[in-house]
Amino acid sequence: MLKGWIERLAGSAAIGVIAALVGVSAPMSASAQEAAAPPAEAAEETPAIPLDAESIGSFAGAFLAARTADVDRDTASAIGFYARALAFDPSNNEIKQRLMLAHIAEGEFEDGLVLAEELKDDASIERATDLIRAVEALRNREFNTVETLLDYDGVNELDRLLSGLLRSWARLGQGETDEALTMIDELQGPEWYGIFLNFHGGSIAAAGGNVAEARSRLNAAITDQAGGGAAPDTYMRAVMALAALEAREGNQQAALDVISTGETFSPDYAPLTALRQSIEAGENPPSDIDTAQDGAASVLHTIAAALNREGAEEIVTLYLQLARVLDAGNAATLILLGGLAENMERSEQAIAIYESIPEDSPMRRIAELQLGLNLADLGRTDEAKAYLQSLIEADPNDMRSYLAYGSVLSSAEQYDEMAANYDRAAEVIGDDADRRHWNIFFQRGIAYERLKEWEQAEPNFLKSLELFPNQPQVLNYLGYSWVDMNMNLDEGMEMIEQAVALRPNDGYIVDSLGWAHYRLGDYEAAVQELERAVELRPADATINDHLGDAYWRVGRRLEAVFQWNRALTLEPEDDQIPLIQAKIEDGLDDTPPPATANGGPEESRTPPAVADPDERSDLPELHRTFTRDVVAR
Template sequence: MRQTNRHLLLSSVALAACLVFGSVAGAATPDAKPAEEKAATFGARDVKSFAGAFLAARTADVDHDYPTAIALYRKALDFEPANLEIRERLMISLLLNGDFADGLKEAEALKSDTAVERVTKIVRGLDALRSGKYDSARKILAYEGPNDLDRLTHLLLSGWADVGAGKGKKAIATINGLKGPAWFKVFTDYHLGAMAIVAGDTSTARQYLNRAVTNNDAVATAPDTFMRAVMALARLEASAGNKQKALDAISVGDGMISNYAPLKALRQSIEKGEKPAQQVTTAAEGAAGVLFSIGGALNRQGAEDMVALYLQISHALDEKSADTLIMLGGIAEKLEQPQRAIAFYQQVPEDSPMRRISELQLGITLSDTGKIDEAKSHLKELIQSDPADIRSYIAYGSVLSEAKDYKEMAANYDKAVEVIGSVPRQSDWSVFFQRGIAYERLKEWPKAEPNFRKALELNPEQAQVLNYLGYSLVDMNLNLDEGLKMIQAAVDARPDDGYIVDSLGWAYYRLGRFDDAVTELEKAIQLRAGDATINDHLGDAYWRVGRKLEAVYQWNRTLVSEGEDVNREHVKQKIENGLPALDPNATNTVRNQTETPAQAAPAPATPDKKS
């Protein structure tokens, strides 16, 4: 199955770690009603038993509907005020909802509860730190456990408490004495540099930030922290009047992670002779940066709650941190909460160099809520405001793809290619890939194929391109051997991607290798259960190997599965009549007996919405 991933294409550093990029103490989640109003809306006030309140709260919790969960947990506590488990869940829900003040009250009440000590220590310690109670913060944050990550986190937070107390040298010496795995350095070097800046020791700051920027493991381990180090070093050198050294630092960052908008903005500022202020100027902002660093490094599928918890606490300490807001928005998108994501993106300060990233992602997310015209208008304005920014064309193109406006999509990417010029960079592969998809959708293969091949020239191992081009070649009965090799290479690169495995199975089917098709399509349906196209493909393959009862079962599954790219009327005909007999004399029997017209050209899927 051909596929695209629209959110992948806009990656900034923060979004790449999550994109693919809270509120102040006491405030609710951006798009949330107050918990009491939510309670009325969802009938929490009408709950008549502890069991009813608890079960409803857990359902809301699992759905990441924190305001409703909060109201229902509180209702459950009305029935059983001493229930420790309910109070623990209430505290976590409050913090995930951005209600730091109320979460802090619960953390104080639960400070002796070892089950949630990991959270209560950080919440209480950081509240003391931001209140200027640095000695209290250090005592609360003391950690002697065996977990390396917790040990690192607590020591860095304690270090920032020392910096706040005017004990910068002590903080640096203590952190320098930390023993642990090699990846500690990715985080300690940056924070040591930032601590030295706040403490006024520019020489020491330069030493550690240079180490952070030249750490070969930093980009892979913690790209967000790496870019913070690059920008801190550039700002430090610019402030010291070392313009060229500042630009050199930016070049290092650009060489590792290209097209990062804040870095571009910082370069322009320094080239003008400006001396941009540091992102971290206080102990509270530094401590917030610790949780941002750890959260960014942990940000992967399945870890959304833990990452969001760290980021919401970080946001309470540094409410203007743009990269934190963008990462929170990205997590909300992964959890399919577009309105919540939009609210986070809108909070990014207008004067932030990351504002454009938030605006681009906002445009895509507006499209996800069904506001296609608003999304188009928003993104077209962004293109007009900076026609040289390739990411704007990618964002606009993704909305056009979702709207199936392939003619405008092709024209958009034609303009993007003009902007790129005659010497595209490796990172431009996605522009050519998307332009190829647009022309393939328009059935203009002579224009589509060169774009796919250009994308592969720029990024030869890109699995999406290998899959899409290989599938197209096999599906159109062109260069079958080459197409099959491409799909196999895509499967080798991403063996757990059900869409790509489906492509391999369907390629075997097109080639008349039905037993091989069944093998691969059975793998695909295990990887991506409930996908209509894969169910349909597997049904066809079962029919050809004589497993007709199972074929009919799969076709029936097709009718109730997710997916827009299947001709359901044709599937009903197959359930009724089966598949036509193959011509034994045909060179490619399946291709000469087209069974499912819709299957010959399924529209690009968006697997990120189904993950």
């Protein structure tokens, strides 16, 4: 539902904040367009960004540098370049808009607020400026101002929900709980509004002291959206809010029953585990939302979390940074911001965000694991290893630590250490393995497979499937490995086909099916599947390389060379580059090598493609934790 919502918003003339963020704002003035346009002969070139914004001598240069920085998601540099462009044209509102949004995205709220005040009468950006000014009014407890600024009667579904919820919390800030709940009830919209209205209505009632109403609305949020619906983060917040409410009311068993409901959806969600421990210890957990400011921050957070997917990074960042203004220490918001920084390959910023998460937060452990992975992303592998090893020593029973450490070892191709790491994890698990541990045995199998110790690898893949039958990644890896080694061919193909059926839009798994057909000499079927895999994953070097091989085998040799050349442009692994270059130069031998236990000498064995864990939907994680690289590529 929300995917369609985002697509509708992206195509709407009334997209408000999103339009401004993704560059669909009001057209630039003619003079700005002319200044920004590069010479015709240089139209295909990407302008080099000067290191020093002050050295740029023209509006056009500064604007092009800023836009390039935007494309590169280098917001800090973009701010400097937009500011430089504004120095050449101080009245240019389009540049002010972009600079304002860049300041907010970078967490520089005060600077963004100054520009929001300057632009408050500009209709092309009023949804953004009104929101920013409303956050400032909330911070200052100017609740009447909030209601005035966010009095929205337009058709945009996102703006209507956001404005309505924030105005309801502002009314609560004035001590008018019943009126705030009436405003919630009057918000009309599509079906996906339901969980947001029920959660925030329940939270308003709880903050206003109406326990019965809070219980009813929070129950509705949970039961009407069983399994999380389109907003799993909000679903889990509703679970925790209701459990804490029941505990404070002395209903311990009712609280634990609610927690069990949440654990069915997400068994290892750290805040929920911490809440259970607190309630079982007889404590009365405090409410996460006590004030109108807390509530408004939760509005921005819950909507951002629901929108958090590829292509929506800018709008999500805006909402989370505004939520941070109102609730600076909220760990869930910080975790999401850290994940966004990682997605934009800004590891230093991600580390700083994770370090800011309070020491006593249940999310602190997740932040520490992510911090270790970001150290590795920065090339500080030894430091990352030492850091993650210290986390394992601090809590040897936390399987997440082994997965994070194993991820670093896998990226560094240190498979001996990777295997030893998972051996230790399996020893800790002992005879108590259950579905939660499938990935430990999967990763252990990968480590031994990479070490070419199949007799050690295979039992771990089978154990993983025993714990989690029909897990697509395991089916894909084991099935492909069998086919590649010319053993258990029928069962192996059946596994890969089952993985594709479970994950039909996963380009990596579809690639495995195509490449398995190739290894068995069914080249026409290989072409069919690999073409689909390339459609799903057009920027993957390995998949394009595989399609080139299949084209060659069916006689489509010009297309084969094109695919190989394309694969070279997509940053293949270093050891694959000379192999691809040789194919471009000489093609493939007329007689293809048979599938062998070692994958054949002429067409080097490529491990089965597996999905990037960032994009997997089967893991029951509500926040982007350490799963980024836990499946070896």
